[in-house]
Amino acid sequence: MLLNRLFVISFLAIHTVAFLSGCSGSKDDEQQPTTKKQVIHLHGAGATFPAPLYKRWITEYQKIHQDIQITYDAIGSGAGTKLFIAGNVDFGASDSAMNDEQIAKVSRGVQLIPATAGSIVLAYNIPDLGGKLHLSRKLYVDIFLGKIRFWDDPRIKKENPDLHLPSLSIVTVVRSDSSGTTWAFSNHLSTISKKWREQGPGTGKELDFPGNAMFGNGNSGVSTKIKHSWGSIGYVEYGFAKRAGLDMAILENKAGNFIEPNDSSPTETLANTHAQMPANLRLFLPDPDGDTSYPVVTYSWLLLYKQYDDMTKLEKLQGFIRWGLLEGQKFAPEFGYAPLPSEVAKSALNALEAI
Amino acid sequence: MSASLSNQQQQNDGPIAVPPSSKDIFLDRTFRTFTTCFAWLTLLLIGYIVWEIGGTALPAIKEMGVGFLTGTTWDPNKGEFGILPQIWGTFYSSLLTLLLGGSFGIAIAVFLTQDFLPNKIQIVLKSTIELLAAIPSVVYGLWGIFVLIPLIRPVANWLHATLGWIPFFSTSLSGPGMFPAALVLSIMILPTVAAISQDALSAIPDKIKEAAYGMGTTRWEAILKVLLPTASRGIFGGLVLGFGRALGETMALAMLVGNSNQLSLSLFSPADTLAALLALNFPEASDYETQILMYAAVVLLFITLAVNIIGELIISYSERSGGKK
Numbered sequence: 001m002l003l004n005r006l007f008v009i010s011f012l013a014i015h016t017v018a019f020l021s022g023c024s025g026s027k028d029d030e031q032q033p034t035t036k037k038q039v040i041h042l043h044g045a046g047a048t049f050p051a052p053l054y055k056r057w058i059t060e061y062q063k064i065h066q067d068i069q070i071t072y073d074a075i076g077s078g079a080g081t082k083l084f085i086a087g088n089v090d091f092g093a094s095d096s097a098m099n100d101e102q103i104a105k106v107s108r109g110v111q112l113i114p115a116t117a118g119s120i121v122l123a124y125n126i127p128d129l130g131g132k133l134h135l136s137r138k139l140y141v142d143i144f145l146g147k148i149r150f151w152d153d154p155r156i157k158k159e160n161p162d163l164h165l166p167s168l169s170i171v172t173v174v175r176s177d178s179s180g181t182t183w184a185f186s187n188h189l190s191t192i193s194k195k196w197r198e199q200g201p202g203t204g205k206e207l208d209f210p211g212n213a214m215f216g217n218g219n220s221g222v223s224t225k226i227k228h229s230w231g232s233i234g235y236v237e238y239g240f241a242k243r244a245g246l247d248m249a250i251l252e253n254k255a256g257n258f259i260e261p262n263d264s265s266p267t268e269t270l271a272n273t274h275a276q277m278p279a280n281l282r283l284f285l286p287d288p289d290g291d292t293s294y295p296v297v298t299y300s301w302l303l304l305y306k307q308y309d310d311m312t313k314l315e316k317l318q319g320f321i322r323w324g325l326l327e328g329q330k331f332a333p334e335f336g337y338a339p340l341p342s343e344v345a346k347s348a349l350n351a352l353e354a355i
Numbered sequence: 356m357s358a359s360l361s362n363q364q365q366q367n368d369g370p371i372a373v374p375p376s377s378k379d380i381f382l383d384r385t386f387r388t389f390t391t392c393f394a395w396l397t398l399l400l401i402g403y404i405v406w407e408i409g410g411t412a413l414p415a416i417k418e419m420g421v422g423f424l425t426g427t428t429w430d431p432n433k434g435e436f437g438i439l440p441q442i443w444g445t446f447y448s449s450l451l452t453l454l455l456g457g458s459f460g461i462a463i464a465v466f467l468t469q470d471f472l473p474n475k476i477q478i479v480l481k482s483t484i485e486l487l488a489a490i491p492s493v494v495y496g497l498w499g500i501f502v503l504i505p506l507i508r509p510v511a512n513w514l515h516a517t518l519g520w521i522p523f524f525s526t527s528l529s530g531p532g533m534f535p536a537a538l539v540l541s542i543m544i545l546p547t548v549a550a551i552s553q554d555a556l557s558a559i560p561d562k563i564k565e566a567a568y569g570m571g572t573t574r575w576e577a578i579l580k581v582l583l584p585t586a587s588r589g590i591f592g593g594l595v596l597g598f599g600r601a602l603g604e605t606m607a608l609a610m611l612v613g614n615s616n617q618l619s620l621s622l623f624s625p626a627d628t629l630a631a632l633l634a635l636n637f638p639e640a641s642d643y644e645t646q647i648l649m650y651a652a653v654v655l656l657f658i659t660l661a662v663n664i665i666g667e668l669i670i671s672y673s674e675r676s677g678g679k680k
Contacts, residue, residue, distance in 0.1 A: 079639045167516065169526040171625060176614065177639045178431075201430070208430035208616065214531065214625045215614040215635060228500055229530030229613075230508065 078178020146211020
């Protein structure tokens with residue numbers, strides 16, 4: 001409790017200081033050229049999954065709008081949602097959206113805005129493998145259940161006859177913090193495997209992973225651990241794995257095809273499934289249909305309140321997100337995310353204007 | 356008070372000394388009050404920390420009871436928490452550390468106190484070893500990840516491949532794990548063990564050594580059969596303090612031990628310790644989880660306090676009995 005309080009206090013202190021210095025700094029700058037503009041400060045926190053994209057949006061947007069200062073703390077979907085419910089941020093971000101129970105806790109109302117989408121890949125580090133690892137649906141469930149302990153297990157060999165599989169222990173790398181990536185990945189596993197759903201850990205943002213699992217903090221923590229550990233395999237957002245230079249497994253999708261994750265794989269999946277988007281814009285894709293769909297894809301949402309006390313703040317926030325949904329989408333492929341299908345972007349924009 | 360007395364005596368001898376001015380007295384008293392206050396504050400602080408952590412942990416202690424100490428799952432979803440793997444990992448890593456760091460530390464202490472080297476080199480070596488204590492643990496952690504692990508991985512994996520039937524080698528070393536963690540920890544406790552063992556060895560009166568040599572022992576016999584047993588209490592105290600340090604070390608372990616919630620005898624499998632668990636889970640813990648982590652903190656606090664008190668007791672006891680001789 002005390003720690004929490006301390007955390008909140010220091011948190012507020014840091015941001016007040018940042019805010020004040022932001023204000024005073026710009027005042028100093030602008031007092032000389034006669035006009036005095038007020039800088040609006042917007043603060044958001046949440047998912048690490050889309051963080052690189054959001055940070056790029058902020059940089060780009062602030063280049064053209066100097067009267068606005070946006071900060072985004074990538075602290076994980078769970079913590080971000082918590083801050084959002086408590087009203088400590090102007091906007092939140094989560095890869096698992098928010099469930100009805102959480103939405104009911106927010107008296108100002110919640111509007112979910114899908115802002116981007118990306119794939120979750122199984123990144124691995126097996127030295128001198130001599131090719132790409134193929135994993136069937138049963139195989140990767142068993143690996144994360146801890147049922148297969150060594151890489152040279154006959155079940156893996158059977159599906160990858162050409163690879164030099166070493167006799168290393170399999171070490172799964174998973175998230176320690178409350179995470180939307182964990183939620184989306186475990187939701188996928190629960191959907192494709194009865195064993196995972198009923199005897200395994202099930203679906204959640206924070207799970208007790210069986211077997212030899214190592215815990216890491218955030219998408220970056222997990223990719224770092226994979227990078228340093230031989231025989232490791234873990235789930236991370238595609239862009240993180242790509243930037244860390246990790247190998248990614250080729251996974252079997254619902255149609256039984258093996259799909260390699262690449263820059264355009266989430267786009268492909270979204271194109272196959274966007275017609276299913278419901279009115280509240282909360283669409284999960286636990287096991288997407290379509291022959292070409294990469295199997296583990298998730299939208300990532302921005303969490304907004306339906307009411308803001310400060311109208312200028314709301315306008316600025318809307319302006320930023322509108323820009324993100326239109327202009328910002330073109331930065332998505334750079335980081336391995338999918339630009340939203342135009343229909344989804346349109347309904348997201350409509351929802352944004354309705355606030 | 357005694358200072359003012361001696362000042363008065365000096366006044367009789369010559370004109371240089373003057374009685375303490377009211378300013379001197381004031382300074383004296385303030386200084387004394389402050390030092391007393393600070394000394395007691397330390398005690399109060401420890402009491403307060405225990406009280407605050409215990410207080411926060413109390414609801415969790417009531418709810419979970421002893422089951423928390425013997426449970427093996429950590430599942431915030433289902434609300435099931437247990438720290439047996441962490442307690443096991445804490446003791447396992449510390450014992451390994453003690454085995455490695457302890458034997459090296461004692462060997463260094465013997466080497467540096469028994470005139471094997473010229474005095475100057477001895478001093479250089481001694482201060483170099485003490486410098487090890489000045490390296491921040493995060494640096495140890497990074498060194499472990501980038502230097503040590505790639506260095507020992509081939510050896511460890513060879514051991515696993517050839518002697519895999521022994522439970523200690525039953526998994527391959529992937530990267531972070533128990534063995535690299537214990538290895539780095541043993542370097543970290545080396546200064547503690549070496550310094551205290553050196554003190555214990557140099558506190559042995561020369562006549563004991565002379566007597567041993569006088570009876571015709573070789574140097575080897577004198578060190579092993581006379582000097583080490585004589586200094587054993589002090590050395591043991593140093594080992595216990597090193598053990599205490601290993602139990603509580605956080606940063607290097609959080610980076611190297613692998614944060615894996617499992618009970619394994621294997622030296623090469625990733626594991627977890629109480630301190631690493633706290634470091635990893637605190638930043639994003641909910642109120643409820645905070646209570647549970649506080650319970651784990653109480654357990655860790657209790658273990659380290661107990662070990663350190665035992666260590667201090669042994670050292671003070673050995674110093675007293677050493678003085679009698």
